[in-house]
Structures are given as C-alpha cells and as structure tokens.
Amino acid sequence: MSDGPRTLLEQEIRRRGWRGFRDVATAYDSTARSLFPKNGPTLTEATYYRWLGPGTRSLPRPDACAVLERLLGHPAERLFGPPLDDDPHDTYHLKELIQMTAEEAATDARSQAASISELTIDHLRDEVAEAARAYPVRPPAQTVTTGRSLREQAERLREQTRVPDQHRELTVLAGQASALLSVAVFDCGELPAARSLARTAGLYAEVARDVPLQAYALGTLAYIAYHQGQPAEALRQVRRADALGSGVGAQGRRRLQAIAARALGHHGDREQALSLLAATDEVLAEGATDDLHDIGGEFGFSAARCLMSAGTTALLIGDAESAKKASRRALGLARVDDRGVAAKAAVDLGLVLLLAGELDEAAEVLAPLWQLAAEQRGTGLVQRAGRLRAALADPQYRDSPLALELAERAEDVLRSANARPPLAP
Structure with missing residues (x-):
C-alpha cells in the first residue's frame, strides 16, 4: 500500500491531523448536525473505510456530500478524485506552492549570506x-x-x-x-x-x-x-x-488585571475581585502602548477579551447581572473578529441564563459554540463546555428534550476537542 493519499478526501483528513475513524466521525457528525438539525447523516465505520479504500468510488448521498463539502471545503466530486499535486492550474494548491517557494527561497538566501541582513x-x-x-x-x-x-x-x-x-x-x-x-x-x-x-x-x-x-x-x-x-x-x-x-502598555495591563480578577474570585476574595471588575471600563479606556501587546491577535488583549474575562469572573463570584452584561457586550464585539472569544462569552452567558431557568434563551445564545470548528476549541472553551454540561444536568431540566439536546451537543464539543475531564476551578 502506498504511503501517499489516494484521494483528496484522504489528503485533507491527514492535513487536519485526524487519527482514524473516531476523529473523522466526531467532526463529520458535528457538521452534519449543524446542517441537518433533525435528520442529518451519520458516519459509520464501514462507510469511512469504504470511502478511503481502494477501487472505484461513487459519490455518497447528496446530504453526505453536503456535509463533506462543508467540513473539508471542496466539492464532493473533487474530494473523491486524486489528491492535490503540483498542477499549476490547481488554484487551491497554487497558494500553498507559492508560500512554500517563498519560504524555501528565503531560507536558501539566508544560508548563502555572509552576514545577517x-x-x-x-x-x-x-x-x-x-x-x-x-x-x-x-x-x-x-x-x-x-x-x-x-x-x-x-x-x-x-x-x-x-x-x-x-x-x-x-x-x-x-x-x-x-x-x-x-x-x-x-x-x-x-x-x-x-x-x-x-x-x-x-x-x-x-x-x-x-x-x-x-x-x-x-x-x-x-x-x-x-x-x-x-x-x-x-x-x-x-x-x-x-x-x-x-x-507594559494598556493591553498588557488589561490582561494581567483580568487574570488577577479571576484568580481572586476562585481564591474566595470576592471584594477584591469585584473591585477589579468595577475598573474594567476604566482599563478599556487606557491608551499606553508597548512593542509586544500592540502587535495584536494573541499578544493583544482586546476589549472583547477583557469583557469576556470580566463575565467569567462575575459568574465565578455569583454576580449574575454583571456576568450577563459583560458577556453580552463581549459577544457583540467578538462575533466576527474572534470566534473563540465569542464562543466563550456565549457559554458564560448561557450558563447565567440556565441558572436563571431561561432555557430557551440560553439555547439561542449558544450558537457561537456550535459554530466553532472542532480544531479551534481550546482548553478554556472545553472547560466551559464541561460546566455547561453539568448545568444542564440540573433537576429542573431533567424532562426537557431541549436540555437533553444541548447536553448532547456539549458532550460532542468535549469529544471533538479530545478533551480530558474539565480541570478546576
């Protein structure tokens, strides 16, 4: 058997680092539920190996094709065709080829230089x-x-x-x-x-x-x-x-203050945690800069991240109203620019609503969690999904079909992220 992928489908599975049927089925089933909430297709082990096996491959049913196309970003006809190669007319691969060429050229040029430019x-x-x-x-x-x-x-x-x-x-x-x-x-x-x-x-x-x-x-x-x-x-x-x-600029100080507030809340120092939460708006207005945090992205600490963390801290110390307010603001700011922050804020807001018995509204605000790709679900979000699953086990939701559905979707998040049991706190 050749070591190389036989189809683009197999190639895309390898590119994502999925290790066998279980990883693929988790991602596939999650995507299927988002496309077909009631009667979506599921991936069986026999189907998985048939799709990747040798021989002629006919296209799956239309609903299965739709799931594969959403999950892997290629038309179904292309996925069951040959893998990408160095065909210069293949636009998808051309971008990767250009990037690889640029990196190789830069490496070669550096190796030949007598000193660093x-x-x-x-x-x-x-x-x-x-x-x-x-x-x-x-x-x-x-x-x-x-x-x-x-x-x-x-x-x-x-x-x-x-x-x-x-x-x-x-x-x-x-x-x-x-x-x-x-x-x-x-x-x-x-x-x-x-x-x-x-x-x-x-x-x-x-x-x-x-x-x-x-x-x-x-x-x-x-x-x-x-x-x-x-x-x-x-x-x-x-x-x-x-x-x-x-x-340290304003964004760096925001980050440190947010971490301190959450630690104080977990440590039981509710008064100091509340004091730091009350200063959130003041910190958001600060404008000092530095060369690292102003790069932005992961090195920055945007207003959305600051508000998301404030919502988490408020939830931790039992201040439901502040948690709801901060999480809603964070969700509004982060929905487009940072889907991971949006998903975390959505879960925090959903938890507040569940504690208040507002199941229907909680179900609506949790959409950013389900929409986030499995490979982007980090540790902080996985821990929140664990708390969400626990909240849905409350006796008041025991006979609710909606609560059962949400609990199952939370479990899917835990599985798809290859999560260990949620850590304290």
Missing part, C-alpha cells in the same frame, strides 16, 4: 507578528508547528551574528515565538508543556531585558496556574509582572 530580521519579525494576529482564526495545532519553526529560525540566526543589537532582537523574537507556542500548547490541553514554554519565553525576555515580553510570559504562567486550580500561584505570578514597573 536587516531585511532577514524584518522578515522574521513580520512572520512572528502574522502568526500572533492569525491565532484567533487558526487551529492551535497549526500554531504549534508555525511557532516551533519561527523559534528555530530565530535561534539559527542568533548563532550567525555577533552584532549586539541583532542578537538582542533575535532573542526577543525567539521569546515571542516561545510565548506564542506556550499559548497554543495550552489550548491543545498540554498544560505542563505550556508552562515550560512560558518559562522559556520569560528567560528569553530576561536575557533581552524586554519588559513587555516578561510580563506576557508571567501572565501566561498565571493563567495556566489558574486553570490548574492554583489561584494563589496565579496571583503570585501577576504580582511578579506588576513589580516589573513601567514598560
């Missing part, structure tokens, strides 16, 4: 920034691959220069790539590795004396500690970041 460093800086800005719309696993490559490029270039300014700049870029890696690995559910990468980013920042990067790395360590049920450790890391003094 400033243009080379500029190019790497742009790549790191682009990876950070694209993070909200890319699967975390893809950023793991990209971030690793960027860090390795920065390290190779550091070894080729003795110019102090260039060495420092490349140290910062290696640290930024490590910081981005730590967040992506966290969203893949690997918290110990994420913590190690965040510390690595912090070490790069210390060497380069880059305060914003130090603050970001410490904030990530605090965020990881919070999700591991260690609020005291989370607060310790935030205080270390605060002790760095000036140099």
Whole structure:
C-alpha cells in the first residue's frame, strides 16, 4: 500500500491531523448536525473505510456530500478524485506552492549570506507578528508547528551574528515565538508543556531585558496556574509582572488585571475581585502602548477579551447581572473578529441564563459554540463546555428534550476537542 493519499478526501483528513475513524466521525457528525438539525447523516465505520479504500468510488448521498463539502471545503466530486499535486492550474494548491517557494527561497538566501541582513530580521519579525494576529482564526495545532519553526529560525540566526543589537532582537523574537507556542500548547490541553514554554519565553525576555515580553510570559504562567486550580500561584505570578514597573502598555495591563480578577474570585476574595471588575471600563479606556501587546491577535488583549474575562469572573463570584452584561457586550464585539472569544462569552452567558431557568434563551445564545470548528476549541472553551454540561444536568431540566439536546451537543464539543475531564476551578 502506498504511503501517499489516494484521494483528496484522504489528503485533507491527514492535513487536519485526524487519527482514524473516531476523529473523522466526531467532526463529520458535528457538521452534519449543524446542517441537518433533525435528520442529518451519520458516519459509520464501514462507510469511512469504504470511502478511503481502494477501487472505484461513487459519490455518497447528496446530504453526505453536503456535509463533506462543508467540513473539508471542496466539492464532493473533487474530494473523491486524486489528491492535490503540483498542477499549476490547481488554484487551491497554487497558494500553498507559492508560500512554500517563498519560504524555501528565503531560507536558501539566508544560508548563502555572509552576514545577517536587516531585511532577514524584518522578515522574521513580520512572520512572528502574522502568526500572533492569525491565532484567533487558526487551529492551535497549526500554531504549534508555525511557532516551533519561527523559534528555530530565530535561534539559527542568533548563532550567525555577533552584532549586539541583532542578537538582542533575535532573542526577543525567539521569546515571542516561545510565548506564542506556550499559548497554543495550552489550548491543545498540554498544560505542563505550556508552562515550560512560558518559562522559556520569560528567560528569553530576561536575557533581552524586554519588559513587555516578561510580563506576557508571567501572565501566561498565571493563567495556566489558574486553570490548574492554583489561584494563589496565579496571583503570585501577576504580582511578579506588576513589580516589573513601567514598560507594559494598556493591553498588557488589561490582561494581567483580568487574570488577577479571576484568580481572586476562585481564591474566595470576592471584594477584591469585584473591585477589579468595577475598573474594567476604566482599563478599556487606557491608551499606553508597548512593542509586544500592540502587535495584536494573541499578544493583544482586546476589549472583547477583557469583557469576556470580566463575565467569567462575575459568574465565578455569583454576580449574575454583571456576568450577563459583560458577556453580552463581549459577544457583540467578538462575533466576527474572534470566534473563540465569542464562543466563550456565549457559554458564560448561557450558563447565567440556565441558572436563571431561561432555557430557551440560553439555547439561542449558544450558537457561537456550535459554530466553532472542532480544531479551534481550546482548553478554556472545553472547560466551559464541561460546566455547561453539568448545568444542564440540573433537576429542573431533567424532562426537557431541549436540555437533553444541548447536553448532547456539549458532550460532542468535549469529544471533538479530545478533551480530558474539565480541570478546576
């Protein structure tokens, strides 16, 4: 049997990193339910292996074709045809070929240079920034691959220069790539590795004396500690970041304040958590800048993210009205620009409504959760899906068909994200 894919269908399955029938069936069935809420097709193991097996392939039923087209982004006729090759007339593949060619040419040019050109460093800086800005719309696993490559490029270039300014700049870029890696690995559910990468980013920042990067790395360590049920450790890391003094812009301070508020709420310090929540609007209005957080994307902390986190904290300390208000505002701001934030805000809002017995309205606001692709569901969202599933098990919803349907969809989110049991808090 050949190691290469025989069809575009098989090729697309491999490109997404799905490992066998279970992963494919989870994504397929989730897409089918979104297209056909009542009587959608399901993928059986026999059908899966028939589609990928050798021999002549006839197209599936129209509803199955519709699911495959939505899931994989190609017409069904094309999916059951040959895989993409280097055909210059294949528009889909041409974009990838151009990108690969540009990267190979840049690598070859760098290897032949007697010294590092400033243009080379500029190019790497742009790549790191682009990876950070694209993070909200890319699967975390893809950023793991990209971030690793960027860090390795920065390290190779550091070894080729003795110019102090260039060495420092490349140290910062290696640290930024490590910081981005730590967040992506966290969203893949690997918290110990994420913590190690965040510390690595912090070490790069210390060497380069880059305060914003130090603050970001410490904030990530605090965020990881919070999700591991260690609020005291989370607060310790935030205080270390605060002790760095000036140099951190408004978005960086927003991020640290949001993490601290959530940790305080989990720690039981309701008064201080409420105090930080009350200052949310004031923090949103601040305009100080820095070279890291103003890149945006994952390195930034937008108003939508700030409000989403405020809603989560309010929910944690039992302030339902504030949670509802902040989550609605976050949902409105993030619906287009950051679907991951929108999905988190939607679940928080749904939880508030469920606690108030408003099942029908909760079902309506949860749409962003179901619409988010399985590969983009990170750890924070998976934990929320676990809390949503628990809330739907309340006795008041025991005999509700709608509650049962929502609970099943929440379980689908947990399965599709290859989630372990939700972590504390």
